[in-house]
Amino acid sequence: MKPFAFARPGSVAEAVREVSAEPNAVFLGGGTNLVDHLKLGVARPDLVVDVRTLTSRETTDTADGGLLVGAAVSNSELAADRRVREHYPVLAQALLAGANGQLRNLATVGGNPLQRTRCVYFQDVTTACNKREPGSGCAAVGGYTRYHAVLGVPAALPDATAADTCIATHPSDMAVALAALDAVVHVLGPQGARTLPFRELHRLPGDDPSRDTVLGHGDLVTAIELPPLPMAARSTYRKVRDRASYAFALVSVAAALDVDGDTVRDVRLALGGVAHVPWRATRAEEVLRGGPATEHAFRAAAEAELAAAQPQPGVDGGNGFKIPLLTRTITATLRDLTEGATS
Amino acid sequence: MTDLLEPRAMGRDLVRRDGVQKVRGTATYAYETPVESPAFCHPVQATVARGRITGIDTEAAEALDGVLAVLTSENAERLASTDDAELAVLQSPDVAFRGQVVGVVVAETSELARQGADLVVVTYAEQEHDSALTVDHPGLYAPEKVNPSYDTDVVQGDVDAELAASAVVVSHTYATAMVHNNPLEPHASTALWDGSSLTLWDSTQGVHPDRKAVCTVFGLEEEQVRVVCPYVGGGFGSKGTPHANVVLVTMAARALPGRPVKLALTRQQMFSLAGYRTPTIQRMQLGADRDGRIRALTLDVVEQTSRIKEFAEQTGVPARMMYTANARRTTHRLAALDVPVPSWFRAPGECPGMFGPEVAMDELAHELGIDPIELRVRNDPERDPETGQPWSSRHLVECLREGAERFGWAGRDPRPGVRREGRWLVGTGVASSVYPTMRQAQSTADVRFEDGRYVVEIGAADLGTGAWTVLPQIAADALGVDVDDVEVRIGDTRYPIASVAGGSSGTNTWGSAIAVAAREFRGKFGTDPRDGDEASGQVDQADTDDEHATYAFGAQFVEARVDVDTGEVRVPRLLGVFACGRILNPRTARSQFIGGMTMGLSMALHENSVWDPRIGQVANHDLAEYHVTVNADVGDVQAHWLDEEDPYVNVMGAKGIGEIGIVGTAAAVSNAVWHATGVRVRELPVTLDRLLTALP
Numbered sequence A: 001m002k003p004f005a006f007a008r009p010g011s012v013a014e015a016v017r018e019v020s021a022e023p024n025a026v027f028l029g030g031g032t033n034l035v036d037h038l039k040l041g042v043a044r045p046d047l048v049v050d051v052r053t054l055t056s057r058e059t060t061d062t063a064d065g066g067l068l069v070g071a072a073v074s075n076s077e078l079a080a081d082r083r084v085r086e087h088y089p090v091l092a093q094a095l096l097a098g099a100n101g102q103l104r105n106l107a108t109v110g111g112n113p114l115q116r117t118r119c120v121y122f123q124d125v126t127t128a129c130n131k132r133e134p135g136s137g138c139a140a141v142g143g144y145t146r147y148h149a150v151l152g153v154p155a156a157l158p159d160a161t162a163a164d165t166c167i168a169t170h171p172s173d174m175a176v177a178l179a180a181l182d183a184v185v186h187v188l189g190p191q192g193a194r195t196l197p198f199r200e201l202h203r204l205p206g207d208d209p210s211r212d213t214v215l216g217h218g219d220l221v222t223a224i225e226l227p228p229l230p231m232a233a234r235s236t237y238r239k240v241r242d243r244a245s246y247a248f249a250l251v252s253v254a255a256a257l258d259v260d261g262d263t264v265r266d267v268r269l270a271l272g273g274v275a276h277v278p279w280r281a282t283r284a285e286e287v288l289r290g291g292p293a294t295e296h297a298f299r300a301a302a303e304a305e306l307a308a309a310q311p312q313p314g315v316d317g318g319n320g321f322k323i324p325l326l327t328r329t330i331t332a333t334l335r336d337l338t339e340g341a342t343s
Numbered sequence B: 001m002t003d004l005l006e007p008r009a010m011g012r013d014l015v016r017r018d019g020v021q022k023v024r025g026t027a028t029y030a031y032e033t034p035v036e037s038p039a040f041c042h043p044v045q046a047t048v049a050r051g052r053i054t055g056i057d058t059e060a061a062e063a064l065d066g067v068l069a070v071l072t073s074e075n076a077e078r079l080a081s082t083d084d085a086e087l088a089v090l091q092s093p094d095v096a097f098r099g100q101v102v103g104v105v106v107a108e109t110s111e112l113a114r115q116g117a118d119l120v121v122v123t124y125a126e127q128e129h130d131s132a133l134t135v136d137h138p139g140l141y142a143p144e145k146v147n148p149s150y151d152t153d154v155v156q157g158d159v160d161a162e163l164a165a166s167a168v169v170v171s172h173t174y175a176t177a178m179v180h181n182n183p184l185e186p187h188a189s190t191a192l193w194d195g196s197s198l199t200l201w202d203s204t205q206g207v208h209p210d211r212k213a214v215c216t217v218f219g220l221e222e223e224q225v226r227v228v229c230p231y232v233g234g235g236f237g238s239k240g241t242p243h244a245n246v247v248l249v250t251m252a253a254r255a256l257p258g259r260p261v262k263l264a265l266t267r268q269q270m271f272s273l274a275g276y277r278t279p280t281i282q283r284m285q286l287g288a289d290r291d292g293r294i295r296a297l298t299l300d301v302v303e304q305t306s307r308i309k310e311f312a313e314q315t316g317v318p319a320r321m322m323y324t325a326n327a328r329r330t331t332h333r334l335a336a337l338d339v340p341v342p343s344w345f346r347a348p349g350e351c352p353g354m355f356g357p358e359v360a361m362d363e364l365a366h367e368l369g370i371d372p373i374e375l376r377v378r379n380d381p382e383r384d385p386e387t388g389q390p391w392s393s394r395h396l397v398e399c400l401r402e403g404a405e406r407f408g409w410a411g412r413d414p415r416p417g418v419r420r421e422g423r424w425l426v427g428t429g430v431a432s433s434v435y436p437t438m439r440q441a442q443s444t445a446d447v448r449f450e451d452g453r454y455v456v457e458i459g460a461a462d463l464g465t466g467a468w469t470v471l472p473q474i475a476a477d478a479l480g481v482d483v484d485d486v487e488v489r490i491g492d493t494r495y496p497i498a499s500v501a502g503g504s505s506g507t508n509t510w511g512s513a514i515a516v517a518a519r520e521f522r523g524k525f526g527t528d529p530r531d532g533d534e535a536s537g538q539v540d541q542a543d544t545d546d547e548h549a550t551y552a553f554g555a556q557f558v559e560a561r562v563d564v565d566t567g568e569v570r571v572p573r574l575l576g577v578f579a580c581g582r583i584l585n586p587r588t589a590r591s592q593f594i595g596g597m598t599m600g601l602s603m604a605l606h607e608n609s610v611w612d613p614r615i616g617q618v619a620n621h622d623l624a625e626y627h628v629t630v631n632a633d634v635g636d637v638q639a640h641w642l643d644e645e646d647p648y649v650n651v652m653g654a655k656g657i658g659e660i661g662i663v664g665t666a667a668a669v670s671n672a673v674w675h676a677t678g679v680r681v682r683e684l685p686v687t688l689d690r691l692l693t694a695l696p
Ligand SMILES: Cc1cc2nc3c(=O)[nH]c(=O)nc-3n(C[C@H](O)[C@H](O)[C@H](O)COP(=O)(O)OP(=O)(O)OC[C@H]3O[C@@H](n4cnc5c(N)ncnc54)[C@H](O)[C@@H]3O)c2cc1C
Pocket: A026, A027, A028, A029, A030, A031, A032, A033, A034, A035, A051, A055, A071, A075, A097, A098, A099, A100, A103, A106, A107, A108, A109, A110, A111, A112, A113, A114, A115, A116, A171, A172, A173, A174, A219, A220, A221, A222, A246, A247, A248, A249, B623, B624
């Protein structure tokens, strides 16, 4: 634990200025992730700027029929919002599937998608981790990989000593739903305000595993916008985990399905617990769209999406089970949504 | 045989005496002890699994404003005894496991201490380490004894001949995971040296054994040391003997005479410094006749200990007495590895040791087409098969029968994998439980008449189990007075010596001492004592029965549901029936039973300290990643008990109940999962990846 300066400026603009001016500064939302990292020495900022009371705590209707959710809205508040429950049940379910009541009361909409990986080596400063300590290698390769990626990773077993290796997953449940819903991120940065598609927020490790997102230093998430998506009224979030509650996803599926008779008119599918990003299953969506709404077709689409999946061997059996588990979970989730459609 | 006390207060459903303080937060735990301007410690831990320290740079830490002392093996005091290598803290530059204490920083605040610890730079000459347990580890050896003093190997009869003569032989390898006790309250202490005397507020399962260990390590007389511990936030065995943290805080405080020093381990540190249960590998054979009579039973156990200190979990021991068999072999082999020191964990021996055998019984029942309850009934021995002694009382069969009745076992379809309710595959399972009834050799109680009330003092411990509440009930009946007229004081070495709260022996031992003290008191002062009259009593060794085999028994029933798509396991029903002698307080007893069963469920489905042998460390060393069963995992948990009076165990007629609940539960869960899915999981925990490929 390293001492740091703490600031609670008067406005978001000031907060952005303060963080931009100090290269080793961070924003603080609910603190449920960052404070742990301060204690563990995973985060070692010189300045912490509290934005919890600066960004909006409102969820407002947008002109086109969507919702604009302020970054300070708590995970619990958003999950309980009647509009979210009716029009975007997948999001309410994803939020409620995350963490526990106390944490959800503190965690913010801005902080949740920016929470960092739960990779146990990332969280232990005595082990090698390219994400925490660029260039140090990746202790996860061949280690405890149960919660690690199978998608978006190289086809061959990664090199544990290479500086670009990272097989971590993004842990957020909420983010998986947002990826399926084509949400939009509102950002206030040193150069002013901008928006970007939520699906472009997170990035694969590429040659710099230390960066989880495309945000630059001083970029503050001010709100998340949910565009109108009528088909999302029939959507669901299925999280598979090692205990019934209060556990991160082994795999998860966010799905919205629009079925016309026996045909899939439209579909949104995103996967959690499987990649460095909330994984939008575009390949499966393509296979499904216009095709039959049958269990067989759902399985075929899942298999198409997972064709490039790469199990990570490791202690305790590795994570190869995630591939059949995902196939089964995607199939079951779509099947259940179809059954919901006909009943 | 003893004359049982007449139960008036005993058996009553009295509320916890310490309940209000705990709920209001006024019960002070070791770390919260109100002291003047305390200093705080943070340990520095080894980052290699084996090696030798070549240099320690403490300069940056010492330069920090507010750091008061930095102790390492280079400047720490030499301890009087280093016989217990786990407690030989900062005595040498050798590193025996990753996470071992190599230094401590003492500072004005806990944050500064932690920062200082981060700044200490230790360099090592790293040596190759060996930390992976395997069934054929080349270093396997037979320990001299297994805990606490059982024979390592026991062979009775001609195993090979009986196996050959068996109609059916079930032969499999079972395994239980490495698990950490993880009490909610971490290992924590406040230490204060005043001249040559030490006061230690320590979270411990026994103030007297704790003091004894500290005295040995530091070469002190008992009069020099006072250990205080009124409340404990759980121990589950991990506070049964002191660990390195206790030595460390005591040393740190000695470096700052007159200043109280506090140390609480972080959760991560607890995974290397506070003990754990060894993983076990159990090779098991059961040979039986067609009618289910067991001819041969073998259980060969492989487990680990640390290279620096032996701890031999007595996993094979319960199989020696549980069922009849014409021939039997139980053995233990250990691998001494570069790992943290294993230690006591709720129901050491019995808990892991009833997993393999009780799943094997289920497998045998299936092979033979006999109901699993019936199979156990047919093999219920009349006498202890190992010693030939009669049982003081054994009501396993009654537990199984009553449990079957309450659970709705009758008419159960024995076929696996055939029941489906919506997305769930449904099954039920059963397993037996056992736990020895033990009494420790030493405990003394004082009874004094004070302001019209009876004050009983004994240096016992309440881990949240109920000693504060139950001991007054025993004292009241022993004195023949109303329980409200009795005050019991525990948790301080100022009170007479008491044994550890462990082995489910606390109430048994301390209650026996209280009964003797009460008898002494009445003998001396009659029923009309004067203020200040006082008598003392010790556990009456003459009263100990060594002609009977004394055990508590039980049976757990489980309904398991397995998600047909994902393999996720849910346990909506968990029911146990126990025969544990007299139940002294149904309220506190129930919480022990259901707590034990819940911990067994946790062991069955979740708990798994994932060992990373490359670095020699538990990878998932915090409570977010090391899963302990949460509320949502627990459905209807019921504990019932038989009215059992056992005149041989003690004057209360009571057996220990703290541990038996965890025993057997994991086997019952695995058996139920098999019944639901047809998949036999022989290795704990039962996670979905172990079921997935076999699901439809
Ligand atoms: C034991 C445990 C279990 C959990 N289980 C789950 C689970 O099952 N599923 C799940 O999804 N999550 C889970 N969580 C994680 C939890 O959801 C996140 O910690 C939480 O959502 C983070 O939000 P926060 O506001 O507290 O973020 P903070 O901790 O405040 O911040 C997280 C990161 O985001 C940055 N940040 C915060 N706000 C902004 C902003 N407005 N703009 C730019 N940057 C910002 C911070 O600098 C920091 O890097 C769990 C957490 C714990 C401790």
